[in-house]
Amino acid sequence: MEEFSRSWTALLAAVADLPDxxxxxxxxxxxxxxxxxVCHLVIDAQDVLITLATPTDAEPTRNAVTYWEVSGVPPTGDDPLDALTTRLAAAYGEPWLLKFHLDDVGSAAGRAARLADPDSRVGTRDQVLTVRDFLSAYVVEWTLHHLDLPDVDPPPAEGLARSREVLEEIAGSAFPASLPDADVLRIGTGRREPTAAERAELGDLAAGLPFVLG
Structure with a gap:
C-alpha cells in the first residue's frame, strides 16, 4: 500500500514538473x-477509482503477478484503444489542461487507495483481486510509465525493486544482478533493445524477450 502511494506521488510530481x-x-x-x-495515466487513475468502488465477495482469481496479461509483441500505438488515447490527448490542446486533469483525478485515486481496506476484494477486467494485490500491480504500472518519461528523476527505488521482482516471476528467471533495475525493466518489457554486452549477460533469457505487460 505504501509502495503504491510513493510510486504514484512520485509519478504525479514528475508529470507536474514537465515543461510544455x-x-x-x-x-x-x-x-x-x-x-x-499522460492521457493514459488519467485513464489509469480512473481505473483505480472505478475498481476500488467495485467490491465483491467472490474469491480472488488473480494476484499482483498473475494480474498481468503477457505478450511477446511490443505495442505500436495502432491498437484501437491506443489510437483513441492519442486522439483524446490531442483534444486537450494545452499541456496544462492534461496536467490539471491528471492532478485532479490522480489525487482522488491516491486518496481512495489510502482509505481502502487492503484485505477487501475488488473486481476488474472480469477478475477478482484483493485490494492489496490490485494496488501492488499498479506499482509496476506507475514505475514503468515513470521510466517512460524523458529527463525526469527516477522512480522510487522500492518501486523499481518490486517491479523487477514481478518481471522476474513472470519470466521465471532472475535477470543478471549486474543489470540495474531500470535497465532490466526497460529491456525486459521491450522498451529498448539490449546492447551486445547486455545480451551476452542475459544468456538464454534473451531469447524469451520481451515480456510485454498489458
Whole structure:
C-alpha cells in the first residue's frame, strides 16, 4: 500500500514538473508522445477509482503477478484503444489542461487507495483481486510509465525493486544482478533493445524477450 502511494506521488510530481515542450516528445511507449502517455495515466487513475468502488465477495482469481496479461509483441500505438488515447490527448490542446486533469483525478485515486481496506476484494477486467494485490500491480504500472518519461528523476527505488521482482516471476528467471533495475525493466518489457554486452549477460533469457505487460 505504501509502495503504491510513493510510486504514484512520485509519478504525479514528475508529470507536474514537465515543461510544455516535453509533451510533444516521444515517450518510452512505442507510438505515443508524452502527452499520450499522460492521457493514459488519467485513464489509469480512473481505473483505480472505478475498481476500488467495485467490491465483491467472490474469491480472488488473480494476484499482483498473475494480474498481468503477457505478450511477446511490443505495442505500436495502432491498437484501437491506443489510437483513441492519442486522439483524446490531442483534444486537450494545452499541456496544462492534461496536467490539471491528471492532478485532479490522480489525487482522488491516491486518496481512495489510502482509505481502502487492503484485505477487501475488488473486481476488474472480469477478475477478482484483493485490494492489496490490485494496488501492488499498479506499482509496476506507475514505475514503468515513470521510466517512460524523458529527463525526469527516477522512480522510487522500492518501486523499481518490486517491479523487477514481478518481471522476474513472470519470466521465471532472475535477470543478471549486474543489470540495474531500470535497465532490466526497460529491456525486459521491450522498451529498448539490449546492447551486445547486455545480451551476452542475459544468456538464454534473451531469447524469451520481451515480456510485454498489458
Amino acid at each position: 515542450e516535453a509533451f510533444n516528445r516521444p515517450s518510452g511507449c512505442a507510438g505515443w508522445l508524452v502527452r499520450d502517455l
